[in-house]
Amino acid sequence: MSLEQSERKISVVLPTYNELQSLPVVVDEIIEVFKKLNYEYEILIIDNASTDGTIKLIRSMCENYSFVKAIINANNFGQIRSPFYGILQSDGDAVVHLPSDGEVPISIIPSLLVKWEKGYRVVHAVKKYQTRSALTFVKELFQNILNRLTSTEMTFNSSGYGLLDAAVVKEMRKIKSIYPYYRGLLNELGGKSASVKYQHVNRKVGISKNGLLSLTDYGLVGIVNYSKFPLRLMMILGLIGASVSFFVGFGYLILKILDWDGFQAGLVPLAALSLFMHGLSLFFIGLLGEYIYHIFINTRGHPLVAEAEKINFDQNDE
Template identity: 40%
Template sequence: MRRVMASKLISIVTPCYNEEENVRELVARIREVFAQLPNYDYEHILIDNASTDGTANVLRQLAGEDSRTKVILNTRNFGHIRSPYHAILQARGDAVIHLVADLQDPPEMIPDFLAKWSEGFKVVLGVKTQSQESPAMYAIRKLYYDLSGRLSEVRLIKNYTGFGLYDHVVVEQLRQIDDPYPYFRGLIADLGYEAALIPFNQPVRKRGITSNNFYKLYDIAMLGITNHSKIPLRMATMAGFFLSAASLFIALGYLIAKLLFWSQFALGTAPILIGFFFFMSVQLFFIGIIGEYVGAIHTQVQKRPHVIEKERLNF
């Protein structure tokens, strides 16, 4: 009877990894939010990426307490890109809301998202205007958003981490794209739907330790650049042209100086060594850039599934 009376079904999607201290509070807060929204029903999909703590057991308990809590347990850790995306594609709601398990995406913003969605927006995004994380990390993230925005061929949204609402039409577009290693934020921008932006102050993580280490942040950064920009490749071509031209002019300058001041002018080994290491470092840098693009192509052609599920509950 509850489902018949509810006009809209909202799918909440939450990726989890070692979040046993947070998931129970998150589920309770979402339940409280929807208790104040009688015109909406919801399902809460939590996907666990092979946590090494007791997260899976907590999720099983939560699924047993409420049939609206749906759980996917992966066979192994499939990474921070593939697992959340897989969960979004499993949602069957009229709209999907993605929020993380560490309580840094406030569930209390869900009514704001639904209000904008009811106005006709297919995409409603939470954008960080302030963050209670360390100033150094916030500055690094801001620098990345500025850099990726300048390099990208589509307009990326600054300080947007994936927290937001996506209409079922948007999710269906993502299903048709069938990207094995998607840059979710870039895909949302690439689809081109007009987005309503809702600013919020990101709270500090309450409990536990974040799994977003330097490697994961670097992976996201390079994924965003390689998937949505060819500028680094063209920079390599232009840099090669200008450096070769500069080398020619420098060589001519040394030749003229040697001819004019044959006895006094000595080339020495320092300029040779400095020039050698400089050009080698430039080559290695751009070889690395090309390698990132080759790696992205390699990932695409493998066409592996996003995850392999070990267990499903309440589906």
């Protein structure tokens, strides 16, 4: 690599929560990868208030390696806010964002850097599945739906991990949302982007933190941040429902007038229509509540996370 490349610094951001077993393996693999690369680098670990001894391990790593930085959160701020904050705290010329559970192989780093050196500001790590589960099907279905609902096209099967240039991170620092949809921001702010495919493998130790509830939460964040279609759909279906109710009611009135004594439809059709309309209304009220909730939390002025401790940061970085 050129002298210019050797002067560049790469920040590797690893979000953690109870990763006592997997974190040492991942960090060792990162060190081995960068021994073969001509870059300065740092490893920035942001921990979401782990309870299994991970924090003690992180402190030990910071003592042994000056290039390992750490942010320990005061509380668990979830899988959206904490990783995003870690990325914003990096100071490399490029940021490589990877999970600390090993599900994205560390060997992908050189391929990400090759794409970056070619001028791509964002390089997505895109999954290839060995086996397809019901959860995989749900994820892909959501991605298809979101792409159809939004004007910002999302990279299909992007894991949310990969590489982004410091210029993109600089733009992300201007975002005031404490619940950003990170994958959407990559496509919206990244400009020229590329992808590197990797073989997804299940973690070797521990259990995955990406359950159905967390994925649902992340999906709703994507919809309310990037799509106005559900709001338009509420108005359209509301108008259709009101129109149908009016014409059904008017039709019943005409039939009753024409055959006052003989027409006995009963309340069953009206009750069924009423239950349907009430169910639809409750669904849309809940969806509207999601939009209002995100407006509320993003106007409170709260920080992304509260730090309990920062280790190996220069005073200028504090």
